[in-house]
Amino acid sequence: MSKRIEAKNVDIYYSKFKAVEDVNMVIEPRAVTAFIGPSGCGKTTFLRTLNRMHEVIPGAYVDGRIDLDGEDLYGPGVDPVNVRRKVGMVFQRPNPFPTMSIKENVLAGLRLNNKSAGTSEQDEIAEKALRGANLWEEVKNRLDLPGSGLSGGQQQRLCIARAIAMSPEVLLMDEPCSALDPISTLAIEDLIQELKATYTIVIVTHNMQQAARVSDTTAFFNIAGTGQPGKLIEMDSTEKIFSTPTVKATEDYITGRFG
Amino acid sequence: MNKQVQAPHERAAHSDLIPAKPRVGDKVFTGLSTGSGVAILVILAAVAAFLLLRALPALTASADDIAAGGYTSNLAWLDGFWGWVLPLAFGTIWAALGALALAVPVSIGIALFISHYAPRRLAQTLGYVIDLLAAVPSVVYGLWGFFVLAPALGGLHRWLTTYLGWFPLFSGQASGTGRTIFTASIVLAVMILPIITSLCREVFLQTPKLHEEASLALGATRWEMIRMAVFPFARAGIVSAIMLGLGRALGETMAVAMILSGQNRISFEVLTAQNPNTIAANIALSFPEAYDLKINQLIASGLVLFIITLAVNMFARWIVSRRAAFSGAN
Ligand SMILES: Nc1ncnc2c1ncn2[C@@H]1O[C@H](COP(=O)(O)OP(=O)(O)O)[C@@H](O)[C@H]1O
Ligand SMILES: [Mg+2]
Numbered sequence: 296m297s298k299r300i301e302a303k304n305v306d307i308y309y310s311k312f313k314a315v316e317d318v319n320m321v322i323e324p325r326a327v328t329a330f331i332g333p334s335g336c337g338k339t340t341f342l343r344t345l346n347r348m349h350e351v352i353p354g355a356y357v358d359g360r361i362d363l364d365g366e367d368l369y370g371p372g373v374d375p376v377n378v379r380r381k382v383g384m385v386f387q388r389p390n391p392f393p394t395m396s397i398k399e400n401v402l403a404g405l406r407l408n409n410k411s412a413g414t415s416e417q418d419e420i421a422e423k424a425l426r427g428a429n430l431w432e433e434v435k436n437r438l439d440l441p442g443s444g445l446s447g448g449q450q451q452r453l454c455i456a457r458a459i460a461m462s463p464e465v466l467l468m469d470e471p472c473s474a475l476d477p478i479s480t481l482a483i484e485d486l487i488q489e490l491k492a493t494y495t496i497v498i499v500t501h502n503m504q505q506a507a508r509v510s511d512t513t514a515f516f517n518i519a520g521t522g523q524p525g526k527l528i529e530m531d532s533t534e535k536i537f538s539t540p541t542v543k544a545t546e547d548y549i550t551g552r553f554g
Numbered sequence: 555m556n557k558q559v560q561a562p563h564e565r566a567a568h569s570d571l572i573p574a575k576p577r578v579g580d581k582v583f584t585g586l587s588t589g590s591g592v593a594i595l596v597i598l599a600a601v602a603a604f605l606l607l608r609a610l611p612a613l614t615a616s617a618d619d620i621a622a623g624g625y626t627s628n629l630a631w632l633d634g635f636w637g638w639v640l641p642l643a644f645g646t647i648w649a650a651l652g653a654l655a656l657a658v659p660v661s662i663g664i665a666l667f668i669s670h671y672a673p674r675r676l677a678q679t680l681g682y683v684i685d686l687l688a689a690v691p692s693v694v695y696g697l698w699g700f701f702v703l704a705p706a707l708g709g710l711h712r713w714l715t716t717y718l719g720w721f722p723l724f725s726g727q728a729s730g731t732g733r734t735i736f737t738a739s740i741v742l743a744v745m746i747l748p749i750i751t752s753l754c755r756e757v758f759l760q761t762p763k764l765h766e767e768a769s770l771a772l773g774a775t776r777w778e779m780i781r782m783a784v785f786p787f788a789r790a791g792i793v794s795a796i797m798l799g800l801g802r803a804l805g806e807t808m809a810v811a812m813i814l815s816g817q818n819r820i821s822f823e824v825l826t827a828q829n830p831n832t833i834a835a836n837i838a839l840s841f842p843e844a845y846d847l848k849i850n851q852l853i854a855s856g857l858v859l860f861i862i863t864l865a866v867n868m869f870a871r872w873i874v875s876r877r878a879a880f881s882g883a884n
Contacts, residue, residue: 351770353674380773390764394786403782404772454768461772 297324297495298364298381298464300345305359306524307340307349314340316524318359320514324495327487329506329533331499332516333548337525338499339387341516342467345497346382347375363464380408383458385468389450391442391457398438400453401425404461420460428456429486448479455486465495473501484509503549507537515545602860609854615847624847625840628819639855641820645735645830646859649810650803652739652824657747658796664747665754670780681755688748696812699741704732704813711736711825726826731815736824738814738832742806746799753798757791758784790874797870804834804863811835833859 300322307315315337322328330338343349344357347368361368368378383404391400401421405412412420421438425431430452434445442453451471458466468487472480487509490496500506506513514530529542540546612624617634620626627637664684668677708730715728761784769782785792816831831839833855844852 346771348767348771351767376773376775379771384771386764386767386771388764390762390768392765392768392782392786394789403769407772407774407778407782457772 297493299324300465300495300497301362301365302345303360303362305341305344305357305361307337307344307357308355309340309352310354313524315516316526318527320527320530322495322497323512325491325493326511327491327496327498327509328512328514329498329500329510330514330516331501331503331506331548332525332528333518334501335521335525336516336518338516339469340525342469342497342499343384345465345467346384347378348384350375380404380461381463382465382467383461383463385451385454385458385466385471387470388474389447389454391445391450391453393441393443395442396439397434397442397445397453400442401456401460403457408461424456424460425453427459427490428452429482429489430456446479448475448482451475451479451483452486455483455490459490459494463494465497466490468496468498470499470501472505480505503537503551507533513537515540515542515548517544517548605853605857605860608850609857610850612847612850612854615850619847620851624851625818628817635851635854638818638851639833639858641818641830642833642836642855643858643862644820645816645818646804646832646834647862648822648830649735649738649742649814649832650800652735653742653746653803654796654800656739656743657750657799660743661747661750661795661799662754662792665751665758666780666784668751668755669758670776670784681752684748684751684755687744688752692745692806692808693812695741695745696809699737699809699813700733703741704734704737706732707737707740708732715825723822723824726823726828728825729827729829731827733813733815733829734825734827735814735829738810738829739824741809741813742803745806745809746802749802750795750799753795754788754792757788757795761787793870793873797866800866801863804859804866806832807834807838811838 302318302320302322305315305318306313318341330342332338340349344361345368349355349357357369359369363378363381367373391397392403395403398418398421401424402417405417405420422431422435425434430449433449434453437444442450445453451474455466455468455471472483475483484505487496487498491511498506498509510533512530513533513536515528515536516525517528518525529536529540529545531540536545537549540549612620612635615624615635617637620634620638624635625638627633628641629637631637632640664680668680668684672680708728711728711732711734714724715726718724719726765783765787766779769779774782810832811834814829814831814835815827816836817828818831818836819828820830821828837852837856840848841852
């Protein structure tokens with residue numbers, strides 16, 4: 296289920312503006328990869344190219360190659376809709392559908408896929424996804440109430456449940472805890488540890504401790520100045536990055552000397 | 555009083571004890587908004603009272619009085635005032651529903667095209683054109699319906715009655731002039747299209763990016779995204795837009811008066827020469843020659859229109875509020 300991602304010479308543009316330049320990296324399956332770096336260096340932008348969400352912004356496009364287990368995501372004839380069904384995404388701000396109940400939210404992606412799943416099968420999938428997101432015990436008695444009635448942390452776990460209900464091969468998370476309180480943050484970090492057994496996980500975070508706590512591999516992005524494209528500076532095991540980084544800028548960033 | 559003459563340093567020390575003075579701007583605005591609110595209620599009550607008072611003679615008149623000095627019923631099963639006004643109320647609602655049936659799908663389609671499909675330049679141009687349609691006076695629509703549309707639709711009338719005559723709405727003998735409830739509904743549809751379209755476009759554009767992206771990231775196609783994120787978010791707005799359109803169609807006078815040759819009867823057939831009339835058009839056409847009880851009857855029919863419109867609005871509010879918890883407003 297879990298797949299390996301390989302990016303080769305990836306340049307990312309917003310119309311004429313080149314936001315990210317020449318990224319080459321390998322993201323291993325069954326592991327957590329963290330993207331860190333100062334604001335505006337292109338972490339979100341790069342993450343969104345991994346499920347072809349970048350191109351929904353008018354004028355935005357990608358140059359280069361991104362392979363999912365050897366299959367080019369940007370190859371001719373590849374439908375971005377299918378890519379997104381395989382590569383799930385959790386956004387910075389929790390975004391459950393306000394017009395849907397908790398259960399409908401979890402099943403939202405599934406309804407797009409096979410509309411024919413029976414009621415009991417749907418209940419099963421919803422329960423499994425909610426358990427997977429550590430939310431089941433809190434919501435099992437109010438599955439038919441609106442998802443917007445949950446707390447921020449619960450909403451974010453609902454979004455994770457919605458993503459994993461699709462059984463994706465990769466799970467992308469863009470600063471999933473930045474809008475949450477410390478306790479909800481811990482709950483999500485624990486969850487990420489459990490999920491990596493099943494999924495390839497990529498997480499963007501501005502919180503160095505979080506990267507150190509949850510990830511196996513860390514990629515440091517940096518930007519030379521405003522208007523310049525962001526670049527991948529260094530990528531290695533999280534232990535290595537946080538103890539003996541090879542690049543000076545990485546060390547400066549993780550020790551809090553800038554950014 | 556005392557506090558206001560304290561020395562500056564004392565005032566600073568006690569500043570949090572001095573009650574906040576209401577600002578002039580606040581007072582003016584509060585007065586203005588309360589005043590406007592009250593004024594609307596007073597005007598509404600005055601209109602209702604006028605209608606009720608002047609309608610009363612017609613409402614209380616016996617069938618014989620009406621037969622002697624007023625407009626009489628065409629219905630075999632109901633005489634008096636109600637027998638006369640019922641076909642008018644029917645025609646009003648029938649024409650308006652026909653207009654809605656034609657205008658709503660087209661409006662929502664155009665609004666979606668502008669908000670989610672068209673390139674920005676084209677979307678803007680289309681938006682202007684639609685808004686321009688709203689600026690055309692209804693007399694002009696009436697003239698266009700009478701001179702252009704009705705004659706042009708004569709062939710379609712004959713074709714529909716010939717080949718689709720088995721469908722109850724299209725049965726009967728096709729009108730030779732094209733001045734039917736069908737043509738009137740089309741003109742009404744064109745008239746209410748701009749308001750429904752521009753309101754829908756506004757709400758569609760306000761769909762949070764967050765929810766659109768949520769559905770796209772789940773692998774929704776554009777149409778699935780619209781069904782998942784845009785429509786549910788816009789539901790209340792769409793209902794309001796439809797009701798505004800319906801309100802306009804119900805009350806439209808000139809265009810219908812010019813196009814339709816009404817007969818004060820109840821008939822679901824939309825293509826024949828015998829069409830029901832609408833309340834507003836009937837008032838406009840009959841008022842110049844009406845006197846005594848006839849005037850009361852016309853005003854009473856206006857009261858009926860008033861009540862229909864009110865009921866439509868309350869129904870719309872009920873629809874909007876039914877699933878308020880799921881509206882995303884919280
Ligand atoms: N929708 C957009 N349109 C144009 N430029 C954008 C857009 N989103 C981000 N950018 C630009 O791309 C660069 C990278 O942004 P982003 O990926 O959001 O950085 P990060 O997530 O690392 O903070 C920034 O210079 C930002 O201004
Ligand atoms: Mg970001």
